[in-house]
Amino acid sequence: MSTLSVPAEVPSPAEDAEKLYQAFSGWGTNEGQIVSILAHRNAEQRRVIRKVYAETYGEDLLKSLDKELSQEFEKLVLLWTLDPAERDALLANEAVRKWNPRDRVLIEIACARSSTELILVRQAYHVRYKKSLEEDVACHTTGDIRKLLLPLLTAYRYEGTEVNMVLAKSEAKILHENISDKAYNHEDLIRIISTRSKTQLAATFNHYIDLFENPILKDLEPEAEDEYVSLLVAAIQCLSLPEEYFEKVLRLAINKLGTDEEALARVVATRAEVDLGKVGEAYYRRNSVSLAHAVASDTSGDYQAMLVALIGHDPSC
């Protein structure tokens, strides 16, 4: 459920490109104009605007934005304007370079994208960085975290609806056994989480509850402070409950003393065209305040305007 609102009559890409060019011209930048255009165009429309802009004005739109904007607003507009696969490649590369095991970006890219989207990210990574995502990740990580991250990032999961119930049951038992033994890095556990289809995993997690009472995430909770286990938990959440996962990331980002702008911008930019509507619903259920309102209260200026435009609600509601 996308929160993107595209006008019924979309101006031509040439008109959009021209208005953007005008917004950069003269004294000061017209940020409102930038928001009113870019925040209301889908990925394909933005791609064409970028192409037409480069052909007409001889500069990549991203470069113009980079020169004209600043701080969080700039970061958000750039992230949003990028093609989704390119955006993920950039986020992944940033995550690898500033490697921090608490960072969830690689898990999100590996587990909360479709199989085809993940391949496109890997292709975009080749083009942009002249190497593969997996060689960078393998090179910057070690031990259990590498053992988990690599198969997740290189997976090409089946996406059909077929479920093997016998397998789901037997693998629920394997997961439970590994977790009971605190063998969170067991190769069978990693194999199941990193190769099975999301539909199959949903069945496995259901059998887990049926057979052992608790949801699998509940059984992992006691160890959730551990760096490796917390990544495993994030992977399971992104695979099975992405809306609840992203709701929590947003909640923590907003509630933090001095909003976590990076997480906020990332989730809004990467989910607006995917499921930000459902994330917003989960947010309202959990916090009794609308996501747009919470974000608006916590931010200001052009940055606020862009966020709220992407979240798709009036800040007063």
Add this chain to the structure above:
Amino acid sequence: MSTLSVPAEVPSPAEDAEKLYQAFSGWGTNEGQIVSILAHRNAEQRRVIRKVYAETYGEDLLKSLDKELSQEFEKLVLLWTLDPAERDALLANEAVRKWNPRDRVLIEIACARSSTELILVRQAYHVRYKKSLEEDVACHTTGDIRKLLLPLLTAYRYEGTEVNMVLAKSEAKILHENISDKAYNHEDLIRIISTRSKTQLAATFNHYIDLFENPILKDLEPEAEDEYVSLLVAAIQCLSLPEEYFEKVLRLAINKLGTDEEALARVVATRAEVDLGKVGEAYYRRNSVSLAHAVASDTSGDYQAMLVALIGHDPSC
């Protein structure tokens, strides 16, 4: 260097489909006609013939071939007629189902295809088997062999020409250290072999010789009888010297008491449109007899005719 010979004037796919249909009709099958058409059409042409055949005669060409042909000839014609990605998916699935650690098929698919081809194989596997290649492989293998096979099969290697010489040198040292310690399953060794681009690996293997005298394969030789090490050796050969690797597979297949038809058909069907010319040159250098001649001496009938047509030389030469 492909060995495929396509006539200068190719009949229309409809004509080809009709001639194939005729070859199946009446008393007996006209195997010569089948060879004269299919062995002289490239993958794209075969794909269109198959499409037109299904539209015109209401049956998949592969099914007709399956009904009309038999034994090694059937197997070879079917393999050849399949789309390359579908063919690899089928070979991989067969290898997984009859899992034998001596089988080289999965290594060949993982290491002797381009990055894009390997992705296409994984897509074809989804379509055909309603699951992912990696979940099947992960499920049927264990231990070190799984640790090596999975990252090889899920790799999407960078394919540009850029080489990092400093990295090549440092990774040559890591490989040498692991091999000297007999730590053939060391995670750094597997990481390097399974993630670096083929160009980068070529530089690394060259530094290995410069620094430590022997080629890396020479240093692995003493342990080559070990199942795991022999797979590792095959991976390195497929990545760096595919022609020599396939030359050896053919040599062993032909010299075996009672030719290894499976290996022979597989290598000819999978390499004819890729590098069978160079494999043939390597064969001649090593055996002082042409590949076509060796194959012709070892086989007979329609099977022989099809093989020789694909190898692309007159058996008398």
